[in-house]
Structure formats: structure tokens, C-alpha cells
Amino acid sequence: MKNLSPRHFLTASGLAIAIAASSAAFAQAPATQNPQEAANNNQPLAAPNSEARREQVMPETFADLVDQVSPAVVNITTTSTVSSPLAGGLQIPEGSPFSDLFREFGFPGMPQGPDGQQPFGRGGPQQEQRSNALGSGFVVSADGLIVTNNHVIDGADEIEIEFFSGKTLPAKVVGKDEKTDIAVLKVESADPLPFVKFGDSDRSRVGDWVLALGNPLGQGFSASTGIVSARNRALSGTYDDFIQTDAAINRGNSGGPLFNMDGEVIGVNTAILSPNGGSIGIGFSMASNVVSKVVEQLEEFGETRRGWLGVKIQPVTQDIAESLGLANADGAMVTDVPEGPALDAGMKAGDVITSFAGGEVKDPRDLVRRVADAPVGEAVDVTVQRDGKPVDLKITLGRRELAEGGGAQVGKGNGEQSGSESTSELLGMSVVPMTPEIAGELGVSRDMTGLVVQSVDPEGAAADKGLTTGDVITEAGQQPVTTLADLEARIKDARDAGRKSILMMVRRAGEPRFVALPVQQN
Template identity: 40%
Template sequence: MLMPWLRVVLLVCVMSSAGMAVAGELPQFTEMVKQNSPAVVNISTKQSISPQKILPDELRSPETDELFDELMKRFFERDGSGGQPFDFDSDSRGSGFIYSQDGYIVTNHHVVKDANAITIKLSDGRELAAQLVGSDARTDIALLKVAATGLPVLRMGKSETLEVGEWVLAIGSPFGFDHSATAGIVSAKGRSLPDDNYVPFIQTDVAINPGNSGGPLFNLAGEVVGINSQIYSRSGGFMGVSFAIPMDIAHGVIEQLKNKGVVSRGWIGVYVQDISADLAESFNMAKPEGALVAQVVLTGPAARVLNQGDVILSFAGKPIANAAALPPVVGSIPIGEAVAVEVLREGKRETLTLTVREQVPQTPKSVETALEQQPAPMIGTLGMQVVNTEAGVMVEAVMGEPARSTGIAKGDIIAQLDGKPLTSAAEFKTIAAALEAGKTVAVLVQRDNSARFLAMKIEANARE
């Protein structure tokens, strides 16, 4: 039988061994930081800032000092002689990394936007003036060039192989502190941010702060798998949610900027939306998936191929999980290439062929109604009153359910009901009268020059 003190010693030994085993599984970043830091740069820019940019009319002092506010407003306004407002230079900082030995450097578009002068600080202390080769606002990527050769470079990796939970490392210059290293894990992939549905961001919990923008995100192999771009924050600092541009997206953009200074990307001319559980039910789908075509540009490549209400399930052999997944896939296809598109149309899977064209600025077809027209009889059904207009069947008033809970508003144009195109208010009422109680149907609504499908639950007596 063991003595009590011996039991304690053995227990301590066992716990220490377990702790060492766990510690041994944690990654060691020291060598990776040593090898890659020389190719990470600090970027500083100078911008000419006008008073309108730094002191908008709605600016107020923290102490709510009305006299101070009025003095500041007068100070920055034009004087009575017609002189120009006072301008001054503002400094901003960011990060970047050396892409090639001959001086190409990658950073974020927003780091160098509107810059009058760009300076690159290398790890050896040298400061070099940089020229902007090209910049792409949509992916937030910019390419710079410095007059230097024999520079250290980083190895590019594939973001597609990243897995949620995998360790990643960032090196950058948060708050101007050069070559700061922070580590964490991949929290999610394919994130679509509210103001950007083109880049499927990598979400991490790596500490990213102002100044980290444009710096590299590494995998454990020391390869660049992303470009740190944005943070989610209510304080202005790190809150555990950071976003990086996937290198699989960035690589093609960088090469285009390097070769021609601008980015040309594929386009098919559709506006898509996500499919909710209710919309999936209305389209008789087993689960919500794919990108729902809400509108087709009449002059676009898809005009004679895709229809409103089609659900794109795969594009060029790549599955489309949601609406956010489609734009980067389309954008990566070479212009002029014909690809296979798998769609769900009226409950049946079909494979169509579509030729990708170069993206050009487009505005959705206008759905503005004619304001001056002869009064038309209103027809009430489904909790709303509709009327014929030159633009189509317009909602004149929302009076009850199910229109109210569906999100239909006065002025909306109802283009389709339950998959059937509408040409008149009378036709709308006829289709509504045939809908079964308890069924969920799709309603195609045009509003503010755009179109969107809404899911409407048909209740008993809703067609009165």
C-alpha cells in the first residue's frame, strides 16, 4: 500500500505528463515568424484631407458644447472672400507583403485609397517610395511596386484546403507596431459580409487591429492563405472576429493587376438571393440550397438561358450552396468560356450551357410606375389591394394578412405569384383564388429598381 505522500507525488507526475502532452500538440510559430517576417512590410500613406471629410455638419463635441461646435463650424467654413477651405495632409498606416523579388507588394485597396504618397518600410529598416500598379475595390486588393530587387518573398498557398479549427498566423503592424505576430484558428469559411457579397471571407479569431490590414495570413506550412482585411468591432479594436480575403480569390486579382493594372471578371447578368426555409417549401425543395434567380438582366449572357425563379445548384462543376457562393465562382471563369449550369426549374433539375462575358456596369430594369395615369379599378385579395399600371400589377394598399407578414409594401410591383407571371390585377386575383390553404407560395416583388422573391403562407380566408 502506497504512503499518502507518495500518492501525492505520483499524482503530480501524472498531471505534469498530461500537461506536457497537451502542450506538445500546440503549434510552434517561432520559426515561421523568423522565416516570414522579412517579407512583411509596413505601409504608410499621405492623403490630402479637406475639412468636409473630417468635420461633417452633424459632428458634435463630446461635451455638447454648442458654442464650441459653432466656433469649429465657422473655422472650417469658407470665408466671405470666396477663399478655399484649409487642406492638410493625413497619415495612415497598414501592412503588406512582398509578392515577388523584383519589388511587387500586395496590400488592401482601402490602405492606399486616395493616397498622394506611399512609403514602404522593409524589415531591414529601408524606406522606399512605392507606386500604385493597380487596385481593385471589389476584392479590396491593391498591388504596389518599389524599385528594388532580390527581396525576400512569401510562398503562396491554397485557401480552399483550409479547414475550420485549423491554426493560422498573422504578421502585420497593428497601431504601427511593426512585425507583430498573432495566432488563432479558422472560425468559418465563405463568410459574406453585409456590404460585400463577392468575397467569401475567411473568418478567424486572430487578433487583427487597425494597421494589420493588408498583411498576410499563414497556415502552419508557412504559406499565405489569406490577406487580412476587416474586423467586426463595436469598439474600433479587436473583438474576436476577423476576416481575411482567401488567397484563391486574391491570386487571380493580383496577377491581373500585375499584367494589365485592372481587373476583368466574368459576369452572367443575374441578381440572386438566398433561399429561406419558407422559399424552399414554396419551390418544393427538400432543403434550402443554391442561388435563387430574382432578376435577369435583359442584355446579359443569361437573358436567353436563365429564368426568374430558377435555382442555380452548380456552376462550372462547382456546387453553389447559397447566393454568396455564386459571384466569386462566376468571376473566376475566363471571359468567353462556355460552362455548364445546373438549375432547379419548376421542380426539375436541368443542365444548361452559359457563356461568361466581361462584367460591365448594369442597373436593374426600372420598375418605376407612371404617376400620371387614368384611375384603374382596385382588386382586393391576399390582404392587399392591387391595381393595373403601366409597370404591371402594383400594390395600392396593404390591409392585412398574409401580405403584411410577407413583407409586401405599398408601391411594390407583383411580377409573379406561385411561379406564374402576371399581366393584370384580374389575373392576380384568379391565381390567388386557386391557391390552397396552408400552402407556402413564392411571390416575385419588384421594388426600388430591383427584384426579390418573398415566401407567402396562404391561410384560410386569405383570398377574400
């Protein structure tokens, strides 16, 4: 794994997180549960004497817990077809100030194909090659359902599952969700398979022991332990709810389980924060209470079906709360109500959503998650503060995926987005679509289109390339971008094509320049 800035969150292609059990509980534990017997009886694997364990103390060993849950953990090998330059293509001397640009995007002025891309890709003719990738996962049902990260299997032509016993089986994709980076696979087995169950991630506490099993760096089955370092972490996704852990996570670990001391999965290991591509003790595991709902929908429908309210929202700051006469800076303030369920029910810009489906709304992020979990097509009670008084509304939720497919902008469209999510935080910067009002503030033509940089992470990729607040991105991947969805699509195209960077045209005070920003997740 190449050296990256500490601000880069790396998909870890595997798991690595630590859990420990009470030494007293293990000392009194019954004989180890037989995995095949448990599978035959359609029972999940569980830690010895897990019902009796209530307090965590430093364990003498994790061996009993590892023995118990390891039969349900799998290694995943994927095979895909990728393009690479043929020998004899255009070569740029190493060290040239333009070598990176030429290597990634081809020689300027080369003829373009009908899709707008260079016909020879990275500066020369291309050849197709077979490429293998490694990851981890875990079995969640005796009939062969397996959970992993979407980025582990995305684009794969073939998927092979290796079990702890050494047996291998081919797998098919049941469904996948890019927003939470979760995928569900299925294998066909003549015998019931040992499996594990999801635990309640909301019960995990900072300081609790955790255990991770997986296939780091292709070394085969490996265990690592640590504690829960933090909870409710958000990286860049709308539905992020990560458990942070100091358990070792490396490439090949993505998709593996994070266990609590009861042998329950409380997270799926997904990413690390690292300056060098290896574990430094800052890993992130998507919380099981998010994952389990996604898995249920993927198993039932082959896709996610999230609720959709149809508003743009922002946090309620203390100043806003004071100006509105609110006692607390809680809830989600509605900034716009496009056509959709909320508008039909009478919601207005300036309303502050304080209650959804009978529960208080803490902040925009809380609302986004709860709306997503609510059943599509069912009416829910929503309370807003308007003119200093509560107003009760009954809103029949739409479906988020259909709204986005119908042209809603990602991040500033009709779907609920909060705080940083409302702007799309990509490549170390936050961007919003250009409007005539923003153009007036920037002193540029009111007819200019593109995406305006609202903020830049000082340690992120955009800052490294010199981008700053007020810059306007007008092209990405040599194509115009006017919405957040356009930019995300161009980034996805670059990643799918195997490129490490994407070329952007950036205008500052009306003057254009090109910038190549890194797009690879690993």
C-alpha cells in the same frame, strides 16, 4: 481608435493573426533558409521542414516561423492631402443638440457651390493639409510585387514601403479592387526581394494555428498568433470569404498576411469586430483563394475582369423547394432576367440554377463567386430546374465591370446578387429601390422614388438613429437617391471628403425628417 458598437466591422489597417508550428517539426528543422538566397533563386520563403509537417501540436515557439517569413512582410506609409476647417470658421457650442449635424454638414441655409456641396465644407473655410496613414503588406514576387488592402492606399499621393531590414522604397499602384479591398503595389529594387506564396485557404480548418505579422498602431514590426476561429464569413461584400481568427489585429495591421504553419499566406487581414476600436479577438482575413485570383488579374490587366451572368437571384428556402417539388433547398432561384447573357440563352424567372460549369450550386453566394471566377467571353454549361425538370443551357458570360458601368444597379441590377447582397447592406440596414408595388404596400404615392428600408440591424448604426422597416430614403448627401448605386456613391463621396456622417432625408408615412448616419470604416 474611437469607441464603436460591437456590430461595427473596422478595417484594421494591419494584420494580426496567429499561427503555430509543430514543436516536433521545428525540433527537427534544418537550418533557417537564407532569405536573400531564396530571392536570388526566385524561391518563396517557407517554414522550416514544412513538407514534413502534417499534424499540428502546440509549438514550443513560433520564432523559427517568424524568422523565416518576416523578411517578406512590409510596413506601408501613405501620404495624402486632406481638407480641414480654418481657424475662425463657424463654431457651434459643444453640447448643442445640433452640434454633430453642424460639424459634419455645415450650417443649414448656407449657400451651396455648383456641385451641390457647402462651399466651406464643415461650417467654415477649408485648408489643405498633408496626412499620413499606416498599414501593412507582404511581398509576393522577387521583382517587387506587394499585396495590401485597398483602403490602406486609397487616395494616397505617395506610398513608401519599409522592409524588415529597415530599407525603404517608394511604391506605385499596379491595380486595386474595391469589392475585395485588395491592392497590388510595385517597388523597383536592384536586388531580388524575399517573398512568400499563397496557400490554399480552403484547406485551413477551424482550430488550425495561424500567425500574423504587421505594423499595429504604428509600433513597427510585430507578430501575433492564434487559431482559425471560423471560415467562410461574409461581412457586407458580394465576394466576401473571410477567415475569422482570434489573433490580435489593430489599426496599422490592415493588409498584412495571415500565415499557416507552412509559411504560406492564407489570408489578408482586413477588419475587426470591436466595441472599443481595439482587438477583442474577433478579426477577419480575406481568404487567399479569393485574393490570389484578384492579384493575378490586377497584375495582368491592372483591373479585375469578372464573369457576369445577368440575373437577379435569391436563396431557395425549404418552403420554396417544397412548392417547386425540389428534393433539397439548394441552388439559386432566379427572380428576374434583365437583358444580358442569361436572357440571350433562354433563362427565365422562376428557374432554379442547380449547376454551373459542371459543379453543383450550393446557394446564391456560391454561384456569385463561381460566376465571378469564370472566364469572360467563354461559354459555360448551366443547368436549371424548370417545371420540375432539368434544363441545360449554354451561356456566354459577359464582364461584370462593363455591365455595372453601363448602368446596372449595384445589388438589384443585372449582376448576380444573393440573399443579403441583393439588397445592399449598408450602415446597418438593408435597402431596395422603391417600386409602384412597394409604394402601394406602404400606402404612399406610387410616384415616390427612393430606397426602401427592408430590415434594420438592431445593433447597427441605422437602428441607433431610429430607422425602421418601411422608411423611405429619398436623399443622401443632399442629393436624390433612387438606386443602390446612388446611395453607395453618396457614401463614398462622404468618406472621400473625410466626413464622419452622411445626412439623409427619410420619409415615414410620407412625413420627412433628416438623419445623420456614420459612414467611417475605422
